[in-house]
Every structure is written in C-alpha cells, then in structure tokens.
Amino acid sequence: MFQIDDIREKNIDKFYEIYLTGGKLKLIEAVAEGLGKRSYFTIDCDGTIKRKPMNHALPLITTINSDNYKEIIETLLEQMVDLTQREKIKKIERLSKYSMDTLTNNFNKIMASGDKVFGLKYGKELFLRDRQLFFKMLFDYVLLEDIDSEKSAMAWSLYLLMKDNDFSDEVFYVGMSYLLQRRSEFNDFERVSSTNFTPTPKMEVIAVSKTIDSSAVSSYGKILNEFTYKKEAIYTEILKEKIKY
Structure with a gap:
C-alpha cells in the first residue's frame, strides 16, 4: 500500500521496516505511485519534443540486500519518488475470457x-x-x-x-x-x-x-x-x- 504520509514526512525508518519484513516487492508497493511519469513523450504545437528519462528505481531495488538497504532506500526516497507525478494505481483487470x-x-x-x-x-x-x-x-x-x-x-x-x-x-x-x-x-x-x-x-x-x-x-x-x-x-x-x- 502506498505510504504517502511517510514519504512526505521522510519517515525513512518506516521504509527500512517495510523492506526488512516484506522484501523488495513490498518496498516498491509502498512507493510505487511516485515512481512513474504521466507521459514520457510529448510534442507541442511548435514541434518541440520532450522525452522524459526512465526512473531507475526498479533496477536499483533489484540490487538491494541486507548490507546496502539503508543507502538504497535513502536514495530512493530522496531522489526517485516524485509526488508531483503521482498516479493512483488500481488493481489491473483480467481478460479471462480471451483465448x-x-x-x-x-x-x-x-x-x-x-x-x-x-x-x-x-x-x-x-x-x-x-x-x-x-x-x-x-x-x-x-x-x-x-x-x-x-x-x-x-x-x-x-x-x-x-x-x-x-x-x-x-x-x-x-x-x-x-x-x-x-x-x-x-x-x-x-x-x-x-x-x-x-x-x-x-x-x-x-x-x-x-x-x-x-x-x-x-x-x-x-x-x-x-x-x-x-x-x-x-x-x-x-x-x-x-x-x-
């Protein structure tokens, strides 16, 4: 579940706890809504093209372990979670009827x-x-x-x-x-x-x-x-x- 209050208050200890008790996926779930962009490619009426770079949070989290988790979580919260681009994530629907x-x-x-x-x-x-x-x-x-x-x-x-x-x-x-x-x-x-x-x-x-x-x-x-x-x-x-x- 997205931990917006803990992110705003920079309650880093909370995210240490989430990782230590739930692992990488639970850590991602706690910050997921702040890891994306609403769009990665835009072009305006003047033909100005803007490409937004990838957020490297997921690649970074794949490297987390018991020795470096504090450093990685601090980097994650301070540099990679962007609440101004927040997207609410709902359960993805299934397509069970499709062959x-x-x-x-x-x-x-x-x-x-x-x-x-x-x-x-x-x-x-x-x-x-x-x-x-x-x-x-x-x-x-x-x-x-x-x-x-x-x-x-x-x-x-x-x-x-x-x-x-x-x-x-x-x-x-x-x-x-x-x-x-x-x-x-x-x-x-x-x-x-x-x-x-x-x-x-x-x-x-x-x-x-x-x-x-x-x-x-x-x-x-x-x-x-x-x-x-x-x-x-x-x-x-x-x-x-x-x-x-």
Whole structure:
C-alpha cells in the first residue's frame, strides 16, 4: 500500500521496516505511485519534443540486500519518488475470457501502440496464464527496440523482481507503464535487418556486453541470453555494434 504520509514526512525508518519484513516487492508497493511519469513523450504545437528519462528505481531495488538497504532506500526516497507525478494505481483487470491465441496475437501490436490500459491487462493475463511465455514475448519485443531507450533495463528488472514471486499490480504497473509509454523506436533493428552481415556467436557478444558500464547494454545482453529467439542473429548484431565488438 502506498505510504504517502511517510514519504512526505521522510519517515525513512518506516521504509527500512517495510523492506526488512516484506522484501523488495513490498518496498516498491509502498512507493510505487511516485515512481512513474504521466507521459514520457510529448510534442507541442511548435514541434518541440520532450522525452522524459526512465526512473531507475526498479533496477536499483533489484540490487538491494541486507548490507546496502539503508543507502538504497535513502536514495530512493530522496531522489526517485516524485509526488508531483503521482498516479493512483488500481488493481489491473483480467481478460479471462480471451483465448491464448487472442492474447499472443495482439500483444506485440499493443506494446507498439503504447496502449497503456490494454497493455497492462494483456500483460497481466499472459503473466498469470503462462509466466514464461509472457517474459519470452516481452523480451522478444524489447530486443526489437533501440538499446538507448533503456527498455531492456526496465524489462530485465521486472523479470528479476517477478519471475519467482506472486503477481504484484504495483510492481507490474511501474515497469510496464514505462515499456508502454516510452515511444517505440526500431531504428537499429530496421537498419541491421536490411543489411548483409556475418553472424557472430551470441555468447561471445554477450560475454563482452557484461563488461560494459551501461545497464541498458548489459540488460540487453542478459535478455538475449535468457531465451532462444527467431531473430537472435539480428539482435546479436545490434548488440555487437553497440559494444563495438
């Protein structure tokens, strides 16, 4: 449950307690409504484009442990929770009547369109019916996107937080909202897929990506490594170019 009074009063000890008794997901749930943006891409009548950066709270929380939790929680509350952008998070509705064919056939289309309402519903329904399939489809979509979008970092964080845990509407909302609302860009994929290149073994490229000081790059490599994909030769080439392998 969102702890707005404790956030306003900077009651950090309360959040230490939430983490120590409930873990990472309960900590996120306590601050979730202050972790997003109402929009990540805007353009005004003069053609001025504004892109808002990703909030790195979820990637940061994946690294929390018994030794660093105080430092991370202080950073979270002081630098990453923004009550001026607060969005109330309601329970995400299920689409129980939809067939798996309908869900899987429409998932990528909804991700690309950025339809937040249906994206959250489709994602939750897929997750609850087949968690492994949901993450494979999500990752396959994220690998199409330009690495600079940082969607790989958010998707990987969502995976670490939820792959072995019960579904959390708040955690899912924070992660998926960014993946849906951050405008989709496929420049690298479209360019690489239209050229002739000699495929490089993906494990070689992934190994190098682990040494790169970029959460987006390293997360892209981890996602590429997690499953086998039909287009993984192209994804490997995109990553190879990014790390200048």
